[in-house]
Amino acid sequence: MTEITAPVSRFETVAAALRSLGGQARPVEIADEVRRLFPGSYTGNLLQSVRGRIQECSSDSHHWKKKRDLFYSVHGIGGGVWGLRDMDPLNPVNRDGFSDSVESYMAFEGAATLRTHLRRERSKSLVNRFKKQLRTLACSVCDFDFGKTYGELGHGFIEAHHKVPVSELEPGAATRIEDLAAVCSNCHRMLHRSGTLSIEDLRCRLL
Ligand SMILES: [Zn+2]
Ligand SMILES: [Zn+2]
Structure with a gap:
């Protein structure tokens, strides 16, 4: 049995849980997976916390912090299902979602903008x-x-x-x-x- 060590920060925990679920899931399922994979890694309201991390790290969300763009809304905002960008079968992107360099930040912004544009079309x-x-x-x-x-x-x-x-x-x-x-x-x-x-x-x- 492989042992999964808890990722350092919480958005990575959410990403790891979503990856383990196959790349697409609802926040409530992601929260359950976080609980299963990393027991004790969260305190407080886990579901709320999962939602918060997803929104901060998704250019699809109005709450995006414009830093990391790890998650996408599978059926559009309000659809309830979130996906992990690097596992998106329709939109294969080759990006390191965890990098903070200025260049990759700008690449995120450009890619996110183009995706939003194409979705509208x-x-x-x-x-x-x-x-x-x-x-x-x-x-x-x-x-x-x-x-x-x-x-x-x-x-x-x-x-x-x-x-x-x-x-x-x-x-x-x-x-x-x-x-x-x-x-x-x-x-x-x-x-x-x-x-x-x-x-x-x-x-x-x-x-
Ligand atoms: Zn166009
Ligand atoms: Zn033409």
């Missing part, structure tokens, strides 16, 4: 409504039209890009159809390449 029902009201499915930067190039296969395909920089959004603000722009996959990548380009900026850069 992936709401299925919103994107469907968005596409329905478009007059054309051509890219609003370069005019590429998937249907015209790929025929039947490309028919109806276009990506949605969220125009408002995530840094300028109120926490928890809903995405409106007007916030989205139709872009082809190439232009979408280029918009995100430096993190700050607007549709107009990118259009001006086309050669």
Whole structure:
């Protein structure tokens, strides 16, 4: 039997418990796992403490302390299930969540911002409504039209890009159809390449 030594700080304890649970769980399950793995490591209200550590160390939470970004909300805030970022099957990231250096802090911020942005663009029902009201499915930067190039296969395909920089959004603000722009996959990548380009900026850069 392998012996697990208690991690030094509490967010590491929570992360270790979540890892042991397979990477995704509810706070109440995480608290039980902490109790099982590290008996006596917590005093006071364990569940409250687990919730607090998760929120402080998750860019998905309004209570994020902007230092470590270890946890993500699996079904969105309020869904109740939390995951460990480095075990996220949909979003494989290769980051050392425990490092405090300035460089990795900035990398966290960038990655967290991009993730928030992409999540806003992936709401299925919103994107469907968005596409329905478009007059054309051509890219609003370069005019590429998937249907015209790929025929039947490309028919109806276009990506949605969220125009408002995530840094300028109120926490928890809903995405409106007007916030989205139709872009082809190439232009979408280029918009995100430096993190700050607007549709107009990118259009001006086309050669
Ligand atoms: Zn384009
Ligand atoms: Zn985008």
